[in-house]
Amino acid sequence: MWLNAILGPVSSPVIWVPASDTRKAWSSNARSSAATHREVFCSQGIFGGFMLGVKSISGMAFSFYDWEQLELIRRIEIQPRHVFWSESGNLVCLASDEAYYVLKYNPDVVARARETNASVTEDGIEDAFEVVGEVNETVKTGLWIGDCFIYTNSLNRISYYVGGEIVTISHLDHTMYILGYVAKENR
Numbered sequence: 001m002w003l004n005a006i007l008g009p010v011s012s013p014v015i016w017v018p019a020s021d022t023r024k025a026w027s028s029n030a031r032s033s034a035a036t037h038r039e040v041f042c043s044q045g046i047f048g049g050f051m052l053g054v055k056s057i058s059g060m061a062f063s064f065y066d067w068e069q070l071e072l073i074r075r076i077e078i079q080p081r082h083v084f085w086s087e088s089g090n091l092v093c094l095a096s097d098e099a100y101y102v103l104k105y106n107p108d109v110v111a112r113a114r115e116t117n118a119s120v121t122e123d124g125i126e127d128a129f130e131v132v133g134e135v136n137e138t139v140k141t142g143l144w145i146g147d148c149f150i151y152t153n154s155l156n157r158i159s160y161y162v163g164g165e166i167v168t169i170s171h172l173d174h175t176m177y178i179l180g181y182v183a184k185e186n187r
Helices: 107-116
Strands: 014-016 023-027 031-034 040-042 045-047 052-055 062-065 072-076 082-085 091-095 100-105 129-135 139-145 148-153 157-162 165-171
Touching: 082 139, 091 139, 091 148
Parallel strands: none
Antiparallel strands: 014 023, 023 031, 031 040, 045 052, 052 062, 062 072, 082 091, 091 100, 100 129, 139 148, 148 157, 157 165
């Protein structure tokens, strides 16, 4: 992979903005920077997807930022290990060490708040996300297929979450990982 020198050493993780040529790099000294150098974030980790996710150095907050303007959308008090976005960008799963949280993104609320500057606090836009579910399970790997979140957990089970319901698909003999889904083959 060829990277422009502006992104830093090749050993740095790089996050790409969906449907764009913009990218973010994260170096080992806990600093991430935009390729356009508009703003520098100090972080413990960054996550790609529909929005830029930034895990704070203090370990107290996780922030969602808009990719285009790098504006804070919402800061919440969860420290996820994994962030899984649905293809539509309407649903996100934040998987922490003890539980996972399914949130619904409300783009209309965000657009209205930006226009009127109402409901915007230092933690972002209050109603940008709605908690759809909270499950006390440890997610190892996962992915979204439509509005259905399929995942493996710490008990070596493949399960799915849809509409607040959890269904176990299979009990596994050993640890397995979900790599992807091929829609045309339905598997």
